[in-house]
Amino acid sequence: MKGSISTTASAEAALADVPPDARIVAGNACGTPLTLLRGLGRRARSAGAVSLTLGLTLGEAGLREAALEGALRIRSWHLHGEIRMLYKEGLVDYLPMRLLDVPRIVLTGADVALIRVSAPDADGYCSLGPSTSYARDAVRLARLVVAEVAEDVPRTAGDSRIHISEIDRLVNSTTSMALYETSIPTAAATAVAANVGALIPDGSTVQLGIGAIGDAVATELSRIGQGTSLRLHGMLSDPMIPLVEAIAAAGGPPVQTVELLGSAALMSWADRNPTIEMHDSQQIHHPLAIASVPSFVSINSAVAVDVRGQVVAETVRGGVISGVGGSADFAEGAHLSEGGLRVIALASTTGRGDSTIVAAHAPADLVTAAHHSVDAVVTEHGVAWLRGRTSKQRRENLIAVAAPEHRERLEEESASPA
Template identity: 60%
Template structure:
């Protein structure tokens, strides 16, 4: 372990180095800013990362060609750079980051809290692939900040596993809570009817999932619900209810929220952080009885194919963990794969479409969805013919779009 000034963090990292960085609320903003400057000085580097919160200052280095960025989840300022062809999109499920990205990484950048008396730091809010990155990368550089929550499980990293420490004064990046509107709450209420007793829930990001968490919190005890995967700020009451009902600990790979969530997570015995090899692996998830995976989408066509990464061919997100959790739910006894979305976009366009834009990739094929839920009800797809699926999906489309969709219009 070596403590260095940020200007010395990359002193011997050669041109062309392959760098992987923590993501979400574990985005190492101080180190990413220094990486961009180093890439311009040293003659280039490649950064591979997921959701980078806080919009790290990478644009100048990217535009100059010094820093090549590959992203498996395009977010924030990277979306604009992706539209301009300056960021490479990496279609990849989260399970595969540890398998195919990390073995090629020369340098791993992570954000940790200060070491405790036994020499252990905490990765805090994000452990999905960072726990594996610390073990696999040739050089591990950590920025140390006091606002990183000390979480349990896979978050513990000993100082001997980190090569360099850089003090960070940059506040932890936050993911602002989404307040579900009435339409999103209506979708959520329709999902509630599908959740069986004893289910373990995996909820994706977005207003519908957070609305579902609000609806389910008062029911968690009587339905004996569990929770894994992702925890956001609006999910705290659900997580607390799960723990109080004896279905804890809540197992997470990512905490995406604000200071309230980090305070709740700090030294919380009811929360256990896991790695992707634990909580994104379908073989592990298959052992979870009644795993219910609930994710959102950009659009669903009348065959049941799901687009969740792009709009008219431009990536706005990524595959994320949805494929991993969906496959795990499929293999789980009593498991269920649900796509939940509003029937229209904010501008009024239908999210149930006759056919997807040819420029968009299908994130989830038609055979990997059990039910599609909107505010108009549930379209049950599992075990149904193509014609039955089409009819069911038309019934949950917005009424003003149904006739046109039935005729094959978008």
């Protein structure tokens, strides 16, 4: 019961009385509670099966043995790292879901919430630090809240504080924060980013997805954005620091974000930094909130785009590699924004040289964004405008930004588009 907090010596002790068939949800991204998850894995193997629901999980949570034994039933709406490997082994079920829907679909039925926080301050407030997308809702809705307390959690500004009275059990953690490694941009990613940067009008508010292309676009925006009135929204990574600082130096408002995804240097920079404000996904991701922001530009990457404009971003040859995340939320908001723009940015070929512009997606692949939900597709070869274009024009524009060595084949394979 909240308000009667206890501190335990171990994660297993904190979870000792969690009953079989309990529904557990864990914190996200750099807020992944690794100490508690590892304890849950050990506890589940000896005390009976529980259900665990996860989002973007970073670090090594040590869940494989419990999942193999059937003591831990895992589902995730964003497969990454260890969880993606467990999915490939058939040990994780994929839950296709927009981030906006996490509270109403997952959290309302949660028995236990596992989170990671800073130590309480003099007034009894802990910080959720780098991840506030759904943590506050998890604390509010779960019957039991267990928090691991760590020294490396930054105290972030905005709506990231949790009072100790809202937590049932505390576990001291010496496990280092799970960090996100920013990609070193390839030549193709850098060229894609330059083409994206040329699309964005001064005064726009920009949202970037995660991954190599998002990192490259962040670097490009930091290069061109200083001295302009560009704004950021959604998620922050290391390459965005210079632009955030430029926005602040120009007298702009704090950047609103739900996740800090990056290095220890990013976390140190974010600690007590008033130029950023953490908020939950119901504020930052909600399409109606985004719609009120003029010239909102949503930029996300993809695995492949077919010549009709359908986007596959979750799967490769039918296997899930990520999730819907916030991309649908942001794109919908951008569509409603005055002067808004929905952009898909990707390199024209995979690491194996296959074309990412395709005549048709494989039947097993999931379409993440419908053909009518994209305004422009950008590769290193240019910009394919889809908004207001006919099916024939879309096909022509998309083939024109495919890798030159694949264009003739695409012409032949897509001669009669739907």
